[in-house]
Amino acid sequence: MDLAALLAGRGPTNPASQEERQGLYPPVMEVPRATHLVTGATGFIGGALVAELLQRTRDAIVVVVRGENDAAAEARFHAAFAVACRAYQLGEGVLDEARRRCRVVAGDITAPGLGVERHPNVVGPIDQFWHSAASLRYEDRYRVEIRNTNVAGTVHALELASQLGARCFNYVSTAYVAGTRTGEILETAAGEARTNNEYERSKCDAEALLAAAPDGMRVRLIRPSVVIGHSRTRAATSFSGFYGALRQFAQFGGLLERMQPGLVQTSLRLGAAADVTINLIPVDRVAAELVDLAERDAPAGVYHLTHRRPPTVGAVVRRMFAELGFAEPVFSGEDREGFTYLERKLDQQLRFFRSYMGTEKLFDRTRVDGVLGADAAPDVDLDDAEITAHVRWYLGVLRSERANLPVAR
Amino acid sequence: MSAPVFIVGTGRCGSTLLSNAIRVHPRLASLSEMLTTATDLGGRIAACFDAGPVTADALATLLLVPPPKQTLMHRNGVSMDEVLYRPGGSARFSAETGVPAILQTTLPHLAGGPGADPAEATLAADAVFDEVARFVRTRPPAPMAAHLAALFAWLARRFDRSRWVERSGGSLRIVQRLADAFPDARFVHLVRDGRDVARSMSRHAGFKLMFIAAALTEILGVDPFESADRRYAGDIPDELAGFLPEAFDAAAFHAYRAPLALCGLYWSGEILAGTRALAALPPDRVLTLRYEALAARPSDELHRLAGFIDPEPVDGAWLARAAAMVRPPAPRPATDPATQRELDQACASGLAVIETLS
Numbered sequence: 181m182d183l184a185a186l187l188a189g190r191g192p193t194n195p196a197s198q199e200e201r202q203g204l205y206p207p208v209m210e211v212p213r214a215t216h217l218v219t220g221a222t223g224f225i226g227g228a229l230v231a232e233l234l235q236r237t238r239d240a241i242v243v244v245v246r247g248e249n250d251a252a253a254e255a256r257f258h259a260a261f262a263v264a265c266r267a268y269q270l271g272e273g274v275l276d277e278a279r280r281r282c283r284v285v286a287g288d289i290t291a292p293g294l295g296v297e298r299h300p301n302v303v304g305p306i307d308q309f310w311h312s313a314a315s316l317r318y319e320d321r322y323r324v325e326i327r328n329t330n331v332a333g334t335v336h337a338l339e340l341a342s343q344l345g346a347r348c349f350n351y352v353s354t355a356y357v358a359g360t361r362t363g364e365i366l367e368t369a370a371g372e373a374r375t376n377n378e379y380e381r382s383k384c385d386a387e388a389l390l391a392a393a394p395d396g397m398r399v400r401l402i403r404p405s406v407v408i409g410h411s412r413t414r415a416a417t418s419f420s421g422f423y424g425a426l427r428q429f430a431q432f433g434g435l436l437e438r439m440q441p442g443l444v445q446t447s448l449r450l451g452a453a454a455d456v457t458i459n460l461i462p463v464d465r466v467a468a469e470l471v472d473l474a475e476r477d478a479p480a481g482v483y484h485l486t487h488r489r490p491p492t493v494g495a496v497v498r499r500m501f502a503e504l505g506f507a508e509p510v511f512s513g514e515d516r517e518g519f520t521y522l523e524r525k526l527d528q529q530l531r532f533f534r535s536y537m538g539t540e541k542l543f544d545r546t547r548v549d550g551v552l553g554a555d556a557a558p559d560v561d562l563d564d565a566e567i568t569a570h571v572r573w574y575l576g577v578l579r580s581e582r583a584n585l586p587v588a589r
Numbered sequence: 590m591s592a593p594v595f596i597v598g599t600g601r602c603g604s605t606l607l608s609n610a611i612r613v614h615p616r617l618a619s620l621s622e623m624l625t626t627a628t629d630l631g632g633r634i635a636a637c638f639d640a641g642p643v644t645a646d647a648l649a650t651l652l653l654v655p656p657p658k659q660t661l662m663h664r665n666g667v668s669m670d671e672v673l674y675r676p677g678g679s680a681r682f683s684a685e686t687g688v689p690a691i692l693q694t695t696l697p698h699l700a701g702g703p704g705a706d707p708a709e710a711t712l713a714a715d716a717v718f719d720e721v722a723r724f725v726r727t728r729p730p731a732p733m734a735a736h737l738a739a740l741f742a743w744l745a746r747r748f749d750r751s752r753w754v755e756r757s758g759g760s761l762r763i764v765q766r767l768a769d770a771f772p773d774a775r776f777v778h779l780v781r782d783g784r785d786v787a788r789s790m791s792r793h794a795g796f797k798l799m800f801i802a803a804a805l806t807e808i809l810g811v812d813p814f815e816s817a818d819r820r821y822a823g824d825i826p827d828e829l830a831g832f833l834p835e836a837f838d839a840a841a842f843h844a845y846r847a848p849l850a851l852c853g854l855y856w857s858g859e860i861l862a863g864t865r866a867l868a869a870l871p872p873d874r875v876l877t878l879r880y881e882a883l884a885a886r887p888s889d890e891l892h893r894l895a896g897f898i899d900p901e902p903v904d905g906a907w908l909a910r911a912a913a914m915v916r917p918p919a920p921r922p923a924t925d926p927a928t929q930r931e932l933d934q935a936c937a938s939g940l941a942v943i944e945t946l947s
Contacts (some may be wrong), residue, residue, distance in 0.1 A: 317823050321830055427824065434807035439851065440858025521850030521931050531824070582810045587635050588803070589762045589862065 214239040217306045217344070218311030219289065219337055221245060221282075222419030225352055228467035229310060231259065231270055233525045234277040235473055242302055244287035244294050244313075250301075253286035260417070267415035268464065272554035284389060289313050289333035293340045304344035308474050311337040316420040318379045330382035332380035334389055348398040348474065349390065355405040355459060355486055355543050357384045362539045367403075367482040369546040376535035400478060404466045404485040405459035405543060406536070411560040412464070412568035414573040422460060423574050425533045426500050428580055432529050433504050436522070436587040442524040447507040449519060451527045451535035454494025459486045459543055460562055464569065468557065469548065478551040491562045494539045499567045503575055514538060591752045593738065594772040594898050595767050597867075599859045600759030600796060602781035603880040605671060608615035610891060610911035613703050615878025616899060618750035620741055621673055622694035626758035629656035629690070630799050630813050631762070637735045638739075638766045642730035649725050652740075655687025657814040658798060658836065663687055665762045665839035669759060669795040672716060673697035675707045683717040692718060699748055720747070734770035754898055758795070762862035768866060774874070777894060778867055780943045781880035783860065783936035787852035788922065800855070801832045849928055860939035864946065877946045880918075887915035 216233055220226035221243045233241055247253025258278065265274050287294040295348050296302045315322070315329035334351065341349045358365045359373035359380055370388070375381040391401045408423075409416035416423060436443040469485045494511060501509055516527060527534070549556055560566065598604045601641050611619040628634050636651060636799050662668045663684040665674055676684045682692065692714050701710025724743055724852050728736055745753040760767070767774055790796040803832060808825050811818045814834055822833075831838035832845075876897040883890040891911050895903045924932065 220922065319825070319827050319830075321827050322823070424824070427821070431807045431824065435804055438803045438807065439855045441862055443854065443858065521848060521935070522854075525848075525851075578810070585806060585810065586812045586815070588631070588633050589634065589765065 182203045188386050195221050214307040216308045217242040218310045219244050226312040227264035228463045231472045232467040241282045243282050243284045247286035250286050254284040259286045268410045269413050290328045306346040309341040309346035309349045318377050323378050326378050326382050331385045334386035350400045353383050353401050354401045355403040356469050364542045366544045367484050398480045401482045405461050407463050408460045410464045411462035414570045428529050444506045449512040449523050450509040451516050452493050453513045456493050456540040457490040458493045459490040461487050476551050483548045484543045484545050488559050499571050503571045593771045594754045596756035596777040597760045597764050598779040599761050599856050601786045602779050605777045611754050613910050614907050616751045616752040618745035618748050620755040621698040622757050624760050626690035627651050629658045639733045641732035642735050645726050645728045648736050652691045653689045660687030661834050667794050673710050675711045678911050680711045702836045734943045761859045764863050765866040776875050778877045783856040786856050787849050790852040791847045797847050844904040850931040853932045857939030860942050864942050886919050887912040
């Protein structure tokens with residue numbers, strides 16, 4: 181099928197039948213009614229989104245991916261997508277669909293119009309523009325990269341969306357643009373929220389920039405919380421957030437073990453509040469709700485893709501410590517008075533995660549649930565067993581990667 | 590050749606003094622820092638104790654090829670005091686080429702002789718290097734321990750000594766491996782108050798780099814001096830990013846001080862694990878010396894050392910010469926009370942153990 185045909189037509193997404201979604205028989209070849217453009221498709225949410233679109237619609241998908249040329253970008257996308265499909269046990273059918281329906285073009289988030297404005301395979305109209313490419317870095321030395329990717333990158337994405345006459349611009353932001361606010365967080369503009377770090381600041385600024393979208397372009401600010409692995413396989417393809425914190429605990433434990441065998445059995449105080457919640461959401465749930473919003477032609481505005489019954493920081497950290505073989509921590513909240521060297525060291529190592537483990541944020545989902553209505557799927561229970569399963573999955577990955585670390589003795 | 594003798598300690602415990610004393614002994618070959626340099630400050634421990642068979646090429650890589658961490662140190666002018674080789678000038682190796690492990694300290698210490706200045710010792714070591722290289726490159730495949738034992742015996746013969754004594758700073762951490770690899774080895778364990786050790790470690794280039802490398806290794810999931818894999822570079826905190834080999838900031842390294850509490854915890858850990866390994870050996874194969882006693886009564890303690898190593902009667906002239914090398918320890922610098930308290934706590938478990946050593 182030629183690309184012009186793929187890109188022809190517009191309207192809401194084109195749902196596949198229930199049987200097709202279950203893979204009972206291959207989708208019918210027909211001219212798609214809708215076209216999506218996805219940035220960040222080699223990333224965690226972007227990859228899951230493409231998989232969801234391929235399974236639930238017959239739509240065409242233009243994927244803009246980093247690469248020296250289209251061939252390199254295509255290879256990179258399909259390699260990353262194969263990893264995602266394996267992780268989520270999606271089967272060969274989805275990979276075949278990706279090869280058939282995804283048109284991959286080499287682009288650059290830091291370039292005006294993503295560097296694809298005159299690309300022959302990127303022509304409008306686009307129905308759903310999904311901007312999920314982002315830098316998840318947080319250390320100060322990455323400030324320029326964070327700003328270039330998350331802020332300038334969004335400007336460039338909006339330029340391209342405008343040029344292509346995109347009907348909807350779906351910006352994958354973060355629930356944590358709430359910054360330092362506590363309590364109930366509504367699905368409203370972030371405004372002048374004080375942020376905890378450069379990452380949050382960049383996402384806030386990017387959201388604000390989208391006010392400049394052309395009249396008629398529907399802008400959805402979609403804010404997932406902390407995205408974790410697939411609810412069925414627990415596998416993930418990107419390891420920030422929940423995984424970053426777990427990895428930092430593992431790194432800390434590894435260093436202690438190098439310094440003094442058994443030191444991880446020292447009970448440590450942790451500058452975190454055990455009883456506040458940390459909002460975790462499986463990646464498949466995020467992808468499903470992203471497509472739900474598009475399918476239901478959700479109006480412009482803010483949407484929280486968050487868990488309705490999130491676990492507490494205490495539950496999550498205790499499971500992490502237990503699986504790492506650490507002594508159970510003592511949660512000291514904001515009180516760091518008299519911290520020992522090891523406690524200070526741990527606190528310093530977790531400085532990026534501190535703000536997510538110390539204060540309560542209750543994310544309102546009224547707008548999302550209003551759109552999804554009675555069809556909204558129930559949340560997966562994130563009880564101790566489920567958290568343990570996610571922790572174990574990632575520790576397995578880490579341990580296999582670190583099997584050949586040099587010995588200390 | 591008689592049973593191997595290793596002098597082990599936590600590092601910064603005064604053991605270099607013992608190597609210097611042994612160097613002037615008429616019958617003993619002093620092999621200084623061979624294991625520290627061959628393991629590249631601990632990064633290559635597994636390779637140095639490979640049960641093999643290890644080929645001559647692999648052995649040469651460890652001994653005759655400049656190792657990455659020590660090369661970085663030479664290139665950035667942050668070498669340890671223990672390194673006797675002076676690269677550049679008329680020396681065979683420059684800071685840019687790096688210096689093979691065996692040339693860093695071991696050969697200059699052996700070949701230079703007690704009175705040699707570092708430049709003379711460097712040239713003397715260079716003159717022996719080709720002979721060593723020939724020996725290494727013609728070794729048949731064997732376990733690393735067999736290679737090392739053969740090399741050490743060859744070096745002793747080359748320098749007209751009847752037995753060898755290897756001493757490497759910080760080798761207590763590999764004492765279990767030494768005991769396993771050299772089943773008849775005898776050990777001199779030099780202990781020193783951990784609080785003094787920690788203060789010294791905190792400022793010592795080798796230990797600073799060792800602590801930094803340990804942290805970077807745990808963060809990156811690879812040894813950054815051996816691997817270019819940087820997939821987890823984003824996890825490196827800003828304060829450590831300047832110590833990656835590709836971005837090494839020599840001024841920041843000079844200014845860096847390893848936290849005293851960390852040094853104290855490390856010292857305690859080494860004492861706990863090392864003394865456990867030594868306690869499993871027959872008592873007549875272990876001699877414990879205390880640095881504080883050595884400083885206070887050098888003749889007595891060096892007499893004990895010589896008697897343990899060499900069955901021949903202790904050479905009086907050697908004893909006098911060696912004892913004269915011992916200098917009183919520098920006074921302890923002032924430490925603020927909170928830091929001192931943390932250091933005391935960090936060293937408590939190790940201090941409790943060395944109290945029990947006879």
